[in-house]
Amino acid sequence: MDLGGSGVNNAMVMDGAVARLADNDIEFEIETTSTSPVTFTELYSREFQPLVRLATLMTGRVETARDIVQDAFVKLHVKWPAVRDPTAYVRRSVVNGCRSHHRWERRRHGRPATDEASVDLAVDHTLAALERLPHRQRAALVMKFYEGSTEQEIAVALGCRPGSVGPMVQRALERMRQSLAEPR
Amino acid sequence: MDIERQLSEHLAEAAAGVSATPDLAEVELGARRVRGRRRVATGVAAAMLIAGAGGAGFGLGREAGGSDAQVTPAQAGDTGGDEAPAATVGPADASQEVQPSETAPGTPAPGAIGPPLGSPGTMSRDFKVGAAEMPPYELVVERVTDSGITIRALRGESWYSDETSMADSNGWMPPRWCHGDAELRIGLSGPGLIDVTGASWYSELEGDVAVSATQAGWADGQPFGIVVVQVADGITEVAATAGEVSDRVAPSGGAAILLLPGIDPYIDDYTVEVTDASGVRALDESELNPMNTAEWHAACEPPPPPLPAAGEQPADVAAAEAAVRDVFAELFGSSVPFEDKRDGLLDDYTGVDAAIAEARDGDFADAVATAEYTIEDFVFTSPTEAWFRYAIATGTSYFGQRYGTSQLIDGSWRISRAVICQDLALAGAPCEPDPGPIYPPSWEDTYGTPPPIGACMETEAGGEICEPAEEMNVALPTGTAPEG
Numbered sequence: 001m002d003l004g005g006s007g008v009n010n011a012m013v014m015d016g017a018v019a020r021l022a023d024n025d026i027e028f029e030i031e032t033t034s035t036s037p038v039t040f041t042e043l044y045s046r047e048f049q050p051l052v053r054l055a056t057l058m059t060g061r062v063e064t065a066r067d068i069v070q071d072a073f074v075k076l077h078v079k080w081p082a083v084r085d086p087t088a089y090v091r092r093s094v095v096n097g098c099r100s101h102h103r104w105e106r107r108r109h110g111r112p113a114t115d116e117a118s119v120d121l122a123v124d125h126t127l128a129a130l131e132r133l134p135h136r137q138r139a140a141l142v143m144k145f146y147e148g149s150t151e152q153e154i155a156v157a158l159g160c161r162p163g164s165v166g167p168m169v170q171r172a173l174e175r176m177r178q179s180l181a182e183p184r
Numbered sequence: 185m186d187i188e189r190q191l192s193e194h195l196a197e198a199a200a201g202v203s204a205t206p207d208l209a210e211v212e213l214g215a216r217r218v219r220g221r222r223r224v225a226t227g228v229a230a231a232m233l234i235a236g237a238g239g240a241g242f243g244l245g246r247e248a249g250g251s252d253a254q255v256t257p258a259q260a261g262d263t264g265g266d267e268a269p270a271a272t273v274g275p276a277d278a279s280q281e282v283q284p285s286e287t288a289p290g291t292p293a294p295g296a297i298g299p300p301l302g303s304p305g306t307m308s309r310d311f312k313v314g315a316a317e318m319p320p321y322e323l324v325v326e327r328v329t330d331s332g333i334t335i336r337a338l339r340g341e342s343w344y345s346d347e348t349s350m351a352d353s354n355g356w357m358p359p360r361w362c363h364g365d366a367e368l369r370i371g372l373s374g375p376g377l378i379d380v381t382g383a384s385w386y387s388e389l390e391g392d393v394a395v396s397a398t399q400a401g402w403a404d405g406q407p408f409g410i411v412v413v414q415v416a417d418g419i420t421e422v423a424a425t426a427g428e429v430s431d432r433v434a435p436s437g438g439a440a441i442l443l444l445p446g447i448d449p450y451i452d453d454y455t456v457e458v459t460d461a462s463g464v465r466a467l468d469e470s471e472l473n474p475m476n477t478a479e480w481h482a483a484c485e486p487p488p489p490p491l492p493a494a495g496e497q498p499a500d501v502a503a504a505e506a507a508v509r510d511v512f513a514e515l516f517g518s519s520v521p522f523e524d525k526r527d528g529l530l531d532d533y534t535g536v537d538a539a540i541a542e543a544r545d546g547d548f549a550d551a552v553a554t555a556e557y558t559i560e561d562f563v564f565t566s567p568t569e570a571w572f573r574y575a576i577a578t579g580t581s582y583f584g585q586r587y588g589t590s591q592l593i594d595g596s597w598r599i600s601r602a603v604i605c606q607d608l609a610l611a612g613a614p615c616e617p618d619p620g621p622i623y624p625p626s627w628e629d630t631y632g633t634p635p636p637i638g639a640c641m642e643t644e645a646g647g648e649i650c651e652p653a654e655e656m657n658v659a660l661p662t663g664t665a666p667e668g
Contacts, residue, residue, distance in 0.1 A: 041208060044206065044208055044211065045206070048204075048206040049203070049204070049206070052202060052203075052204040053199040053202045054199075056198075056199070056202045057195055057198060057199060057202075062202055062203075062204055063204075065202075065204070066204040066205075069204075070207070070210060070211055070214065071214070073211045074211050074214035074215050074218060075218075077211055077212065077214075077215035078215050078218050078405060079405075079407070081405070081406065081446065082406075082407050082445075082446035082447075084427075124194055124198065126190055126191060126194040127194055127195075127198060130191070130195075134542065134545045135545075136545045136546075137545055141191060142195060145188060145191045145192045145195055146192070146195035146196065146199060160549065164549060168544075168545065171544070171545075173187050173188065173191075176187055176191070177187055180187075
């Protein structure tokens with residue numbers, strides 16, 4: 001078992017734009033959008049912390065965020081041979097995981113998770129206003145104003161059209177303005 | 185400070201304090217369990233095996249041994265033949281390593297709900313292999329792909345093969361081409377791969393093709409999209425393409441079965457081309473997904489329950505009907521945001537604005553962009569009330585047999601709140617309170633008692649939430665679409 005980082009043994013070789021299964025005789029090729037060699041380990045090492053921070057800002061809980069990110073990497077691990085753009089895949093999985101978390105909390109408590117979710121973030125009226133937003137609006141704002149993502153990137157992560165992102169961000173900001181203007 | 189800059193600074197500050205411990209071995213362990221779960225997920229025995237492995241599910245960091253459950257890289261890499269990314273780093277903290285318990289074959293594990301697979305007593309004593317009388321299966325297609333994968337497809341009867349099973353309570357039956365009325369069992373085998381899946385078989389074709397799609401290979405971690413194209417005589421070749429993946433074959437036995445490695449046909453777009461004496465033709469959306477067309481619904485569903493009987497008519501029937509249609513078109517038109525056309529459209533706005541706001545940010549907001557509303561039938565039941573039947577068509581879905589009402593209020597026609605609320609509810613954003621769907625009195629004659637508004641569940645806090653269609657892929661009124 002190769003533990004050194006080449007990712008060749010018992011895995012797949014990312015030779016430029018083509019990924020090939022290398023540990024059995026199934027010889028089909030799957031196009032990837034990656035233009036540089038990347039192994040699962042390298043991707044995990046590179047993306048883990050940024051994704052945990054992203055998920056924490058979306059869920060308000062570090063431990064929840066870590067679980068969501070780990071689950072996303074499990075899904076990527078299972079589907080690795082078929083995933084064309086691993087970075088985009090895992091990123092979208094994390095955003096979806098945060099959405100599922102919100103839904104689950106809402107079903108469990110009959111309301112959005114925001115009342116309990118801020119335990120890991122410092123008391124901050126701006127972030128509190130952010131937490132009161134619906135998931136998609138919150139995710140869009142975090143990706144835009146924390147990560148500096150483009151509308152295209154946000155659209156990919158949220159599974160919507162790029163043209164929807166701008167209006168969504170504007171509505172979210174307007175809600176935040178209203179929320180911050182309310183007497184506390 | 186403007187809100188954008190304020191938000192950026194606060195998010196950066198909050199994120200700077202966030203740190204979590206990576207653990208690649210935990211990921212590999214989770215992936216290994218998922219693969220194992222998929223392998224055995226076809227029977228009741230799956231539950232026994234998962235329980236025997238030490239915990240159902242693998243809620244990372246929480247269950248299956250908790251967040252400390254880690255394996256060494258060597259163990260994690262022992263995937264038993266799975267193709268998997270290589271493990272190249274160990275756990276972040278080697279001192280936390282915990283060896284997973286390995287249960288000897290045939291030994292019930294702690295917490296197991298029954299004996300493990302393969303042990304005596306797994307099967308019911310009453311069950312005898314071969315006791316059930318199965319209908320005969322007929323080999324339709326057998327081919328070996330260029331990559332060495334053997335495909336065998338056998339056709340057998342299904343529940344729908346009995347024509348009367350399609351009849352509704354009034355004896356109405358759809359044409360046979362509407363639904364697959366036989367079963368196709370498709371087996372894939374190759375190096376490191378064995379799987380069986382099913383697809384529909386149509387005993388009659390409406391035109392010259394019928395397409396159904398399925399997938400296989402998940403049990404071995406190698407997803408394969410399978411596209412079954414039944415063809416009429418004269419078609420000599422069929423090709424399916426998804427991205428850079430394609431397959432091409434001459435039909436045999438009335439069908440071509442095409443394999444698309446790495447493609448999930450339920451998610452990924454694919455195209456199909458057929459070749460006959462006149463050349464190559466790409467199948468259009470109505471051929472790939474006929475159930476999404478109004479034509480299919482018109483031919484393949486029972487006649488819609490009629491609207492209520494006409495009553496006393498308005499003085500100027502034509503003008504009144506035009507007024508109702510206009511307000512309906514304005515309500516669901518996409519050119520003007522709802523806020524800007526709000527007044528004068530509905531008889532009651534209770535809970536509507538909030539539901540629209542929720543729907544705008546819901547999962548189906550994009551479906552709005554292609555939604556088209558069509559009134560298909562119309563009647564005045566009194567000088568101040570109209571009933572109509574309408575349909576919603578999006579690029580990917582069709583929703584027919586929807587009913588609405590309109591009332592004359594203060595000299596102008598308004599659409600009932602329940603109309604927009606039933607569409608918002610389908611989009612996962614019901615109005616509060618939810619009036620439920622509108623059914624004409626004749627509905628019960630065709631379909632029986634209307635269903636309840638939606639499934640509800642009790643919350644731990646003692647409340648009740650009802651989410652009738654959150655997961656349904658439905659359309660919103662186009663007037664609720666976000667811009668862009």
